[in-house]
Amino acid sequence: xxxxxxxxxxxxxxxxxxxxxxxxxxxxxxxxxxxxxxxxxxxxxxxxxxxxxxxxxxxxxxxxxxxxxxxxxxxxxxxxxxxxxxxxxxxxxxxxxxxxxxxxxxxxxxxxxxxxxxxxxxxxxxxxxxxxxxxxxxxxxxxxxxxxxxxxxxxxxxxxxxxxxxxxxxxxxxxxxxxxxxxxxxxxxxxxxxxxxxxxxxxxxxxxxxxxxxxxxxxxxxxxxxxxxxxxxxxxxxxxxxxxxxxxxxxxxxxxxxxxxxxxxxxxxxxxxxxxxxxxxxxxxxxxxxxxxxxxxxxxxxxxxxxxxxxxxxxxxxxxxxxxxxxxxxxxxxxxxxxxxxxxxxxxxxxxxx
Numbered sequence: 001x002x003x004x005x006x007x008x009x010x011x012x013x014x015x016x017x018x019x020x021x022x023x024x025x026x027x028x029x030x031x032x033x034x035x036x037x038x039x040x041x042x043x044x045x046x047x048x049x050x051x052x053x054x055x056x057x058x059x060x061x062x063x064x065x066x067x068x069x070x071x072x073x074x075x076x077x078x079x080x081x082x083x084x085x086x087x088x089x090x091x092x093x094x095x096x097x098x099x100x101x102x103x104x105x106x107x108x109x110x111x112x113x114x115x116x117x118x119x120x121x122x123x124x125x126x127x128x129x130x131x132x133x134x135x136x137x138x139x140x141x142x143x144x145x146x147x148x149x150x151x152x153x154x155x156x157x158x159x160x161x162x163x164x165x166x167x168x169x170x171x172x173x174x175x176x177x178x179x180x181x182x183x184x185x186x187x188x189x190x191x192x193x194x195x196x197x198x199x200x201x202x203x204x205x206x207x208x209x210x211x212x213x214x215x216x217x218x219x220x221x222x223x224x225x226x227x228x229x230x231x232x233x234x235x236x237x238x239x240x241x242x243x244x245x246x247x248x249x250x251x252x253x254x255x256x257x258x259x260x261x262x263x264x265x266x267x268x269x270x271x272x273x274x275x276x277x278x279x280x281x282x283x284x285x286x287x288x289x290x291x292x293x294x295x296x297x298x299x300x301x302x303x304x305x306x307x308x309x310x311x312x313x314x315x316x317x318x319x320x321x322x323x324x325x326x327x328x329x330x331x332x333x334x335x336x337x338x339x340x341x342x343x344x345x346x347x348x349x350x351x352x353x354x
Contacts, residue, residue, distance in 0.1 A: 004047055005178045012036055012182025027146050029183045036179040037171075050180075051173030056165055064128040086118075088227045089133030093117055096134040103143055137187040144190060208240040242281045249276030249306070251289040255296075268296035275305040280312035287316055292323045299324055304335030314347040 015032040040047050050056070068074055097108045113134075121131045142148045142157065164172050195201055202210055215236045220229030252273045272290065276282060290299075301320070308314060317333060324331045336344060 002047060004045055005176075005181075008036055008040075008047065008176055008178035009182045009185070012179050013185060016182065016186045024147075027141075029141055029186070032182060033175060033179045036182075037175045040176045041174060045176075048177040049173060050175045050177065052177070056169035056173055058166065058169055060166065061127040061129065063126055065126065084225075084227055085131055087230075088225075089117065089121075089131060090114055091226065091230050092136065093134035096136050096139050099136065100139060100143055104149055136191050137184060140187055140191050141183075208237075208244065212237045212240065242279070245277055245279075246281035246284075249274070249278065249282040249286070251275075251286070253291075269298040269300060270295050271300045271302055273302045273305065277309060278306055278313040278316075279309040283313040283316040286313070287319050287323075290320055290323070292327060292329075295324070295329065297329055299329060299331045301331065301333045302335045303333060303340065306340075307337065308340035308343050311343075311347050314344055317344070318348055 012032040015035060016028040019026075019028040019031055039045070040049075093113055094110055097110055097113055100106070101108055117133055124131065138157075142153055146153070148154075196213070212233050216229045216233030218229075219232040220226055223229065252275070254271045254273065256269045256271055274286070278286070301317070308317075321331045321333075333344070
């Protein structure tokens, strides 16, 4: 790396730090790029430039249909890479959209963004282009530095980029890479949520969330693949969430005395009130919350404050009913909401609980 690269990067950073304090009429990154490019040209400095990375096109691309055999073997070769790129692209686009929503206090249609990105990548491929997605760095420049708030900003960015590359390729090719490095450093600094790694913040955050963040970062850095990091982070969050929710289920027991009203539980009745979300993790211990031998002849299981999410819970309820019936006792399950009742009616007796 030429020695001049470092002072050029430093000069670019200085411009982008100082200029916004003086005026915001002109985007600081644009001023930095123009100033450093002019300095490199005027003083004939030997610095790595954009043209060193490859020749810029001088005309619009033509439609290009790939000539590949349409066979299962081709699909097997392409599919893993296509799925990985689609996943990473979609994740970054959704994160970028969420970030912009927070900054601009707006709400974007994430589904439409996903469909639009997929369609755009298909069309781009027909012109021999690379797949793309929303980029956090460019978006931060667009929203924070330039103050953009509508879709016209992205349209104009694409139009100007096309004009610069096709019509002014020679000038763009002379931009020093040091200028672009300075811009990307500032973008990275501005994109990073420094508050999230503040020691005071980490002390207040639940340990589970800190673990998820650490797992995501570590896997991403080690694998150099954002998709792997996000997948591990999501799986870790799911496991920790399931573990946390599983311990929020409670079973309360109330013995009902003889009542005059016909609608009240009769003598010799015990009511179990189940509270919480019931799924495979939380329903494992449900069977052990009942006194099968000591309870009276009639047992009511009140599910008003709970919800059945999966077949494991239905199997647990079947097992409870079976244990009571084996002792000649009657069990009644009441208070199921519509979704839970539908799931219970469809699965009960079919899962080996009887």
